[in-house]
Amino acid sequence: MTSKRFGIIDIGSNSIRLVIYEQTENGAYRVIDESKASARLSGHIDADGRLPHSGIQLIIETLAYFKMLCEASRAYSIRAVATAAVRNAGNSGEIVQAVEEASGIKVEILSGHEEARYGYLGVRNTLDIAEGFIVDIGGGSTEISYFKDRHLLHSVSFPFGSVNTAKQFLKNGNLDEEDLSKIRSMAIKAMEGEPWIRKAPGLPLIGLGGTIRSVSKIDQKAKKYSLGLTHNYQMAAQDVTQWLQSLRAMPLDKRRKVQGLAKERADIIVPGLVIMQAVFQHTAASHYVISGSGLRDGLFFQTVRPERPEADEVLEASVRNLMALHPAMPHAHVEQVNRLSLTLFDALQSRFGLSRRARSYVHTASLLYRIGVTIHYYQYAKHTFYVMAHSRIDGLSHREILICAMIASYKTKSRTRALYSEHKDILAESDLDLIVKLGTLLQLAIAFDRSETQPVTRLDAVLAEHTLSLTLYAGHDAAIEWKEAEAVGKEFTKQWGLSLTADLRMEP
Template sequence: MKEQRLGIIDIGSNSIRLAVYERTANGAHRVIDGSKRPARLSGSIDNEGRLRPEKIDELIDIMNHYRLICAHHRTGYIRAVATAAIRNAANRDEIVERVLEEAGLTIEVLSGEEEARFGFLGMVNTLDVREGFLIDIGGGSTEISLFRDRTLVQSVSFPIGCVNMSQYLANDGTLSDQALSELEGTVEHTIRKEAWLSWTPGLPLIGVGGTVRALSKVDQADNKYAFPLTHNYTISSSRTDELFEQLRPIPTDKRNKFPGLSKDRADVIVSGLAILRYFFRKLQATHYLVCGAGLRDGLFYDTRFPNQPRMDDVLGYSVRNLSLLHPEAPRPHMMQVNRLAMQLFEYLSPKAQLELPERASRWLDTASSLYRIGASIDYYHYAKHSFYLIVNSHLNGLSHREMVLVAAIASFKGKSRLRQQIAEYRELLEESDLEYITLLGTLLQLAIALDRTETQSIGRLAIHSMQGTLKLEALTSGSPLDVERAEVEELSKDFNKAWQLTPVLSLPNY
């Protein structure tokens, strides 16, 4: 697509959302605007299965509002889709026609299978998982998908959701034992023909949508969790059951004040969790994993990259996108630092006093690609700002712990400063992480020193070690290495403390 900006509108059964995506001049993508309006469309169906006229009027008002926001941003293309509430409405054709006539927007009414496919695409492009079940509990439907080797195997959509189940069975948002039993019986009856749901036990259950995000926010608020992100957050079944039983008897007006729970989710969270728990048991899953991306993200990838919407390397794409969003650092220099850092790692990692984990190379690869993005805020304090940007950006493909590790490696300037930097995240880190950060952070500093002039003078580097010395023989294009040599010498004491080797940069002897 040639358009620089793209609007995605998701007309869900519970809420209507807008996301405006921008492609920057150098090819990065980011969300520049977004909006959410509660709609509860699935709770506004009359006895004949028709969406009520006043709700259609409200929908048209929201669509006009979103169209104006997109116009303000000079959005080149708007893609609007509708899910269960409109899909199942007896007057769906009338709704689509009125929105086109009165708001000027064409609505794609997604089938349950299409909804599941786009949800899967949003998830698989933002989480580094190879297999599992994906669940999306909406207001009027629930989609379940099985994927293996990052490929969708099977999916199904059921006409049960947190809004319609609350409407039928909940009393002021609460579920009595009898109502809970009826809800689970309804789910069991609805899914009885899908025998394949029980065929692959022992996989994670990955949740997208408001119910699972609300669960994670409640759990994080209760635990005073240090990391400001629900995406890629793990919750055990026992913890989910505990929170469900805490929330179940509380009426909506009091539940509004429950820490971490948004008001527009308070009356339907219990029914949503009841559905979630039932499927967890049915699938014999191992744990819950929260995905912050979903249908809108999948629609973005499908629209922007129609020939290859699925990313093979989640972390690689995310790193490239983040670096392109902060292009102040010279790209040739960043590539040189990354190349040298990975060469040093390959040689030095077997020699480390502490055995480095298998993922350490990915941490260093990521950190060396992003170490100077903070210069987009302020060059003189770029290390501090790089730490903040890495921790607070959607760096997909890393766990929360790994994001802190990468941020600390990228901005490493010594152990004392490191302790201050990671203090608020210590509960996420393991005992050995301080040493991992020190080893990899010092190694990255050496790679940076080897291109201090940012001229990529070192074409090839030969690395040897003997008698406590790390000999770095540089083949150059004739450029002097006086600055690089001085930088390596200045770093040598700290490097020796970490690696028990003193680096020395020289030209080869011929």
């Protein structure tokens, strides 16, 4: 299999976006480029419900530019889809024909249910949430979906979004109380026609699209959030309500200067948030979860894995993908370290009250601890921390990403304490002790394969009252491992409060 590149184009009601994905020879994938044009197609729709020539020409010019970007990146497979603005236009057939003839790119018009399905797929493969609602507020439509046990059960598309709602209700970029109530009533009336939306209270509301991403970035800037990730960022109801009130009270010129808010979204953010809040209240959701993965990601998964686009386990798939993107890592070594560290964890879990989730931290950290070497060997632990903390390990919360990155890059307790102090806004006080314990456990497992030749074929670990007794079975010379373990064992003993004994046995 050779490396392949795919261009995914989303002709949305507010913006037209291109994302170029690469699938490497070993099956890993990543985004290598993206571009965006703020088209506001919903705002171009005339009184007869048609997209005029100016709007069609805007799509043609944008796709011609995107096609050049794809060709420059050698992304010869292009998939373009259109959503609400084109779907609901009275001349949708004319639009598609004109765009295809001028650009040479085939355009699919997605139904509302298809749009919701692809958005759900992007969420399902990147967030480890078993049940919840998804809301995707675009420029010309709003999709709401409900999933349970990681299966999509219901979805609906409503013909209102941030752009066409702004066009209908805003006056000079502002929204008065009467029009705010009208937007909320419009959304509630539409949702009341779908009784399933109210039948599962207390679940997270996962937000897609520019409205919720923008408010999350504003919130992070205001709070000086210490991690530069939007995906899986969580917000309480009162935070979104506060930003809605604050942004609505600002004149448009001042809104354009708010940190975290793109200038081109300043005039449509408030109507979008009113719809978002109405959905939150109608579903009786518990909190907001922001997803950085949605329609375009879902289209990519469907394109490269048409028979089975769904990932089985989000965290495992994400970790394995990250490993595959760094083939210079010593894979046999980290797999060995993974096996040894989990054996040690299992021996200690019950006595120390370690959770099953903590085991997944060890699993993740042990597989990724050498990823920093692919940048530079010297100070690779620092590189490992940075790569892990900023690579969006799907299936982990932001707190858990930091925990895993700190375990993987563990060297000393003082260095860990310094890292912890930089992220006290995200980490809990109890996390420091857990990181130190699991970090020293990982260091001991690493010592048992210091030569990276996998001499240890089996490790038996038995926990007595104050002693952890280890028996190592070796298939070839393990002198390097034995010497390394002596040094690391002292730190392990100090942090765990256990005496450590080890017996090395050569297998015949």
